Amino acid sequence: MQTNSSPVTQLAPDGGLVFGCDYNPEQWDEATWIEDVRLMREAGVNLVAINIFGWAELQPDADTFTFDRLDAVMDLLSANGIGVNLGTGTSSPPPWLTTAHPAILPVTADGATRWPGGRQAWCPSSPIFRTSALRLVEEVARRYGSHPALRLWHVSNELGCHNALCYCDTSADAFRRWLQDRYPTLDALNAAWGTAFWSQRYSAWEQILPPRTPHATPNPTQVLDFRRFSSDELLGYYRAETAVLRAHSSLPVTTNFMVTAHIRTQNYWQWAPEMDVIANDHYPDHRLEDPVQEIAFAADLTRGLARNRPWLLMEHATSAVNWQPRNIAKAPGELLRNSLAHLARGADGLCFFQWRASLQGSEKFHSAMLPHAGTDSKIWREVSELGDALGRLREVAGSTVTARAAVVFSWEAWWACDGESHPSSDLRYLDQVHALYGALWDAGITADFLPPDGDLSAYDLVLVPALYLVTDDDAARLTDYVRQGGTAVISFFSGIVDENERVRPGGYPGAFRDLLGVRVEEFHPLAAGRQLALSNGTSAELWSEALRTTTAEPVLTITDGHLSGTPAVTRNSFGNGTAWYLGTSLDKETLLEVLSDAARSAGIPASGTRGVETIERVAGDRTYLFLINHTTQDHKHRVTGTELVTGTDVADVVVVPEGSVRVVRTIPTGKEAN
Known part of the structure; x- marks a missing residue:
C-alpha cells in the first residue's frame, strides 16, 4: 500500500488536494481574465x-505562430499562485488545416466523411495531421517547458471521444500494418478470423479492409481486431506527443480518460502505464437507472487504472451538462x-469543466464554476463551499483506498460481448457489470477493479461479470485463485x-466449466x-440456460416453464475455495442477497446502509472514513475521532444529515449506531 505523496499532490502548490477547472481565456477579453483570477x-x-x-x-495559418495572449495568461496565473495544466492544443485542428488537407478528416464505416465544425475532426492514422500537430506541440513545449506556472502537461483532450474509429483508406493501410505485426503470416490471420466461413479467406494482405458496413453481419474477429487496432493507434499518437514534451520538460504528462x-x-488497461498521472473525466449520466452508483463505479475503475494510487478527476460538472437528452x-x-x-474513492484532485460558462458555442448551457448568473447564485456558493x-x-492527500473485493473488468470482453449475432441483443456487457457492482455498493462493500490478467491474490472475493471473451491463461489464473482459497x-x-x-466446444461456460461444476x-x-419464477419466490429476466450441475450444488432453481427444476444459481467447492455461478439475471434484492452470502462466506461482512456510501482511505496509522448520505434521512454511524468537514470531535456516534458528507479521521469500528 502506497502512503507517500502521490504525483497528484505535487500539482497543488501546498502539496494538498487539487481544486481546479478547465479555463478557456481565448473566449474572453483581458479585463475578464483579471476578474477570473481574482475569483x-x-x-x-x-x-x-x-x-x-x-x-x-x-497558429492562425500554416506559417504563423502567435503566443502573446497565452503568454499573458500563463504569467497572470503564475503571479497569482495558480498552477497550470497546459494543453498541447491539438484536440481539434483549425479550419485552415482541414481546408488545405481534407484527407485528414475521419470517415465512418459506411463511407461518410465527418466534416469540420465540431471537434476532433481528424483521422488518428493521418500522417499529415500528426506532422502538423507535433509541430504545434514542439512550439508549445519549447516556449513553456520551464514556465514557473507549469505543473502538468495535458496531451490533446478526451482522445477517442468522437474519432476513435476511422475507416478511411489511410486507416486501412495502418490497420493492415498492425495486423502484420500481430499475425506472423496471412495463414495465421485466416485461422484467427475463421475466414473459411462465408468464403472470406484472404490471399493477399492488400485485400483486407477495416470492417466497413457490409450487406450482412461483419466478421466478429475482424471487428474485434479493428477495435484493438484503433485503441493502439490513438495510444501511439499519445506517445508521439509525449515524446516531444519530454524532450523539453521533466514535468508529468497525462491525458484525460473517459471512464464512463x-x-x-480505448482499452485503458493498456493506456494506464503510459500516464504519469491517471486523470479521468466523469459526468453523471441520467439515462442510467442509478447515476449515483455509476459515479462510484467510474471512480473505483479509475483507481484500478491508477493501480490503487491517487488520481485526478480532470473534469466533472457543477450542475447540468449540455449533451444528454434531458440535462438535469x-x-x-x-x-x-x-x-x-x-x-473518497481515491482522487487527490477535483476539477470542473469549466471555470466560466461560455456565452456561445454548443456548450453554452453546460454548467460551470462561475455560471451565467454570476456569483450571486447557488452554484457559486456551493463551489465556494467545496473549496x-x-x-x-487537505491531509487526506496521498492516502489510499483499501478493498477486500475486486471486479474483473475487460474492455476487450465489452467489445466482443456487445457484438452482433449473439443469443440476445438485450444482453449488454456494461449492464451486467453495473448489476454486480451495484449489489456490492448496496451492501457497503468497497471493490477494486482489475484486468483479467491482474493479480487476484490480495482479495477475498472476486466478481466476474459477463466475461464472454477470456484467454486460456486468464481463465487459468482465476481457476488457480479459487483453488488456493478464493471466492469467485x-x-x-x-x-x-x-x-x-x-467458441470453446464441449458445452458452456467453456473456460469455466470445471471451476463452476456446471x-x-x-x-x-x-x-x-418475460420472467422466470425462482425457488425463493422471486423472479428473473433476460436470460436462462439448459444447465445441469456436475460437482456444484444448486442455490436457486427455476420453478416454471420448460426449464422448471433447472439450477439458476449454483455454488461449487473447488480446491480450497468456492465458485458461484449466476445462470440468470436476478432481481436487485435477490442479487444483493446472493452476493452478500458469497461475501460473508469469504469473510467480508455486508453491513452497509443502502444509499449511504462508507469508504475508507488509509495513510499509515491514520484512517479517513468517508460517509456520504444520498438519502432523505439523517444517518448515524458509530465511530470516534475528528470530523474534518465541520472540524468537530466525534465521540462514539457521528450524525450525517440527509444529503450531506462527513469525513472522520479515525480507525472506525464499522458498526452502525442504533
Whole structure:
C-alpha cells in the first residue's frame, strides 16, 4: 500500500488536494481574465487547464505562430499562485488545416466523411495531421517547458471521444500494418478470423479492409481486431506527443480518460502505464437507472487504472451538462456529495469543466464554476463551499483506498460481448457489470477493479461479470485463485470464446466449466417482458440456460416453464475455495442477497446502509472514513475521532444529515449506531 505523496499532490502548490477547472481565456477579453483570477483565488482554485482548444488562436495559418495572449495568461496565473495544466492544443485542428488537407478528416464505416465544425475532426492514422500537430506541440513545449506556472502537461483532450474509429483508406493501410505485426503470416490471420466461413479467406494482405458496413453481419474477429487496432493507434499518437514534451520538460504528462457509461473505444488497461498521472473525466449520466452508483463505479475503475494510487478527476460538472437528452440540474448539496464521492474513492484532485460558462458555442448551457448568473447564485456558493471543504480535507492527500473485493473488468470482453449475432441483443456487457457492482455498493462493500490478467491474490472475493471473451491463461489464473482459497462469483455468458472469438466446444461456460461444476447445453434468452419464477419466490429476466450441475450444488432453481427444476444459481467447492455461478439475471434484492452470502462466506461482512456510501482511505496509522448520505434521512454511524468537514470531535456516534458528507479521521469500528 502506497502512503507517500502521490504525483497528484505535487500539482497543488501546498502539496494538498487539487481544486481546479478547465479555463478557456481565448473566449474572453483581458479585463475578464483579471476578474477570473481574482475569483479563482477567492474560491481556492489552485490548478487550471488551459490551451485545450487553442490551436486556431496559436497558429492562425500554416506559417504563423502567435503566443502573446497565452503568454499573458500563463504569467497572470503564475503571479497569482495558480498552477497550470497546459494543453498541447491539438484536440481539434483549425479550419485552415482541414481546408488545405481534407484527407485528414475521419470517415465512418459506411463511407461518410465527418466534416469540420465540431471537434476532433481528424483521422488518428493521418500522417499529415500528426506532422502538423507535433509541430504545434514542439512550439508549445519549447516556449513553456520551464514556465514557473507549469505543473502538468495535458496531451490533446478526451482522445477517442468522437474519432476513435476511422475507416478511411489511410486507416486501412495502418490497420493492415498492425495486423502484420500481430499475425506472423496471412495463414495465421485466416485461422484467427475463421475466414473459411462465408468464403472470406484472404490471399493477399492488400485485400483486407477495416470492417466497413457490409450487406450482412461483419466478421466478429475482424471487428474485434479493428477495435484493438484503433485503441493502439490513438495510444501511439499519445506517445508521439509525449515524446516531444519530454524532450523539453521533466514535468508529468497525462491525458484525460473517459471512464464512463457511454465511452468504450480505448482499452485503458493498456493506456494506464503510459500516464504519469491517471486523470479521468466523469459526468453523471441520467439515462442510467442509478447515476449515483455509476459515479462510484467510474471512480473505483479509475483507481484500478491508477493501480490503487491517487488520481485526478480532470473534469466533472457543477450542475447540468449540455449533451444528454434531458440535462438535469443538480439539487442543493449534490455538487458536494458527487465531488467528495470521487475523493473518497481515491482522487487527490477535483476539477470542473469549466471555470466560466461560455456565452456561445454548443456548450453554452453546460454548467460551470462561475455560471451565467454570476456569483450571486447557488452554484457559486456551493463551489465556494467545496473549496473550503477541500482545504479542511487537505491531509487526506496521498492516502489510499483499501478493498477486500475486486471486479474483473475487460474492455476487450465489452467489445466482443456487445457484438452482433449473439443469443440476445438485450444482453449488454456494461449492464451486467453495473448489476454486480451495484449489489456490492448496496451492501457497503468497497471493490477494486482489475484486468483479467491482474493479480487476484490480495482479495477475498472476486466478481466476474459477463466475461464472454477470456484467454486460456486468464481463465487459468482465476481457476488457480479459487483453488488456493478464493471466492469467485461468475455471471452468465462468461468463458464462452477465446481471444479470437472462437467458441470453446464441449458445452458452456467453456473456460469455466470445471471451476463452476456446471455444464450448459443451450442458452435460452428470454423474450422482452418475460420472467422466470425462482425457488425463493422471486423472479428473473433476460436470460436462462439448459444447465445441469456436475460437482456444484444448486442455490436457486427455476420453478416454471420448460426449464422448471433447472439450477439458476449454483455454488461449487473447488480446491480450497468456492465458485458461484449466476445462470440468470436476478432481481436487485435477490442479487444483493446472493452476493452478500458469497461475501460473508469469504469473510467480508455486508453491513452497509443502502444509499449511504462508507469508504475508507488509509495513510499509515491514520484512517479517513468517508460517509456520504444520498438519502432523505439523517444517518448515524458509530465511530470516534475528528470530523474534518465541520472540524468537530466525534465521540462514539457521528450524525450525517440527509444529503450531506462527513469525513472522520479515525480507525472506525464499522458498526452502525442504533
